Amino acid sequence: QKEVEQNSGPLSVPEGAIASLNCTYSDRGSQSFFWYRQYSGKSPELIMFIYSNGDKEDGRFTAQLNKASQYVSLLIRDSQPSDSATYLCAVDTGRRALTFGSGTRLQVQP
Amino acid sequence: DGGITQSPKYLFRKEGQNVTLSCEQNLNHDAMYWYRQDPGQGLRLIYYSQIVNDFQKGDIAEGYSVSREKKESFPLTVTSAQKNPTAFYLCASRLAGGNEQFFGPGTRLTVL
Numbered sequence: 468q469k470e471v472e473q474n475s476g477p478l479s480v481p482e483g484a485i486a487s488l489n490c491t492y493s494d495r496g497s498q499s500f501f502w503y504r505q506y507s508g509k510s511p512e513l514i515m516f517i518y519s520n521g522d523k524e525d526g527r528f529t530a531q532l533n534k535a536s537q538y539v540s541l542l543i544r545d546s547q548p549s550d551s552a553t554y555l556c557a558v559d560t561g562r563r564a565l566t567f568g569s570g571t572r573l574q575v576q577p
Numbered sequence: 578d579g580g581i582t583q584s585p586k587y588l589f590r591k592e593g594q595n596v597t598l599s600c601e602q603n604l605n606h607d608a609m610y611w612y613r614q615d616p617g618q619g620l621r622l623i624y625y626s627q628i629v630n631d632f633q634k635g636d637i638a639e640g641y642s643v644s645r646e647k648k649e650s651f652p653l654t655v656t657s658a659q660k661n662p663t664a665f666y667l668c669a670s671r672l673a674g675g676n677e678q679f680f681g682p683g684t685r686l687t688v689l
Contacts, residue, residue, distance in 0.1 A: 471619070499676050510667055510680040511620070518676070555619055563627065563671070564610055564635060565678060567619035 470494060471558050473568035481576050486543040488571050490556030493537065499559040500532055500539045504552045505570065511555055514541070546575045580604065581681035583668050588686045590655070590662070598653045598684045600668035607673035609651035613637060614665040623666075626651055627673075655686065663688045 472491045480486045488502075499518045503511035517523045517530040517539065529542040539558075543550055553572045557565040581602045590596045600609065608627045612620035622635030626645040640659025645651055651670075655662045665685050669678040 473619075475617075501677075510683045513677050513679065516676050557620075559676075562633075563608060564622050564625045565620075566622070566636075567612075569617070569619040 470560075470566050471556055471568035473554075473556050473571045475569060476572040477574045478571055479574045479576060480546050482546060482548060484546050486546045486550065486573055486575070488541040488543075488554050488556075488573065490539045490541075490568055491537055492539070492556075492558045492566075494558070494560045494566075495534075495537065497534075497537075497558045497560050500530070501557040501559070501565065502528075502530060502541045503555040503557060504550075505555055506552045514554075543573075546573075548575045548577050551575045581668060581670055581679060583666075583681040583684050585684060586682065588684055590686060590688050592688055593657045595654055595656050596686070598655065598666055598668075598686070600651045600653065600681060601649055602670045602681075603649060604670060604672070604679070605648070606670035606679075607648070608671040609645065610669040610671070610678065611635075611641070611643065611651070611653045612667045612669065614667060620667060623653065662686055 501516040502514045505511045517532045523530045527544045531540045553570040555570045556568040584599045610625040611623040624643045626632035642654045667683045668681040671678045
C-alpha cells in the first residue's frame with residue numbers, strides 16, 4: 468500500500484465549476500498535510516497546508532482534513548483554465564520531510 | 578531577490594560519471610531537501626538536512642551523496658552507482674519551526 472494515494476486522473480471539469488481533488492494516507496501519525504500545484508516541466512508550488520481537522524479556506528481554495536478517515540481533499544471553486552495542472556498531495560509524518568502522492572492531473576475545459 | 582536556485586537547469590551525463598547538482602538558498606532556511614521526480618510520478622525523498630554538518634538518508638539514498646558545509650548550500654552528487662539517474666531533481670528548503678517547504682526550479686538530468 469502506498470503511503471499517500473491520489474487518483475492520477477485526468478479530472479476534467481468545465482470552467483467555473485468546482486474541482487474536488489482527493490488524497491488518502493496510511494500513517495496515522497501524520498501531522499501536516501500539503502497541497503502543491505505543478506505545471507508541466509516546472510517545480511511544485513505550495514497552494515496551502517492544513518494540520519487540524521476541518522476546513523481551511525484561502526481564496527478559491529479550500530483544504531479539508533479528516534484524520535479519523537485519513538483523508539485530505541482540495542476544493543477549487545470557480546475553476547479556471549489556468550488551474551489546469553497536476554496537484555500533488557504531501558504528508559509530513561513527523562520526520563519534517565514530505566511524502567508525496569503521485570498527483571492528480573486536472574483539466575479545466577474553457 | 579530571495580529564493581532557491583538550482584544549477585544547471587539541464588545536465589547530460591555519460592554512464593559511469595559522477596555529477597554534482599547545485600542548490601543554493603538565500604532565505605536563511607535551516608532545513609534543505611533533495612527529491613527526485615520521474616515522469617508521471619510524485620516526488621521521492623533522496624536526502625535531507627536539518628542543520629549544517631548533519632544530514633539524513635531519505636527513501637531512495639542509494640547511489641547519491643550530499644554535503645552541508647554551509648547553511649545556504651546543499652549539493653547533491655549523483656554517483657555512478659545510481660543505476661537509473663535520468664530524472665527531474667528538485668531541491669527544497671524550510672525555515673526551522675515552519676511548515677512550508679519551498680522548491681527551487683529543478684535540474685533535469687539525462688544519462689546518455
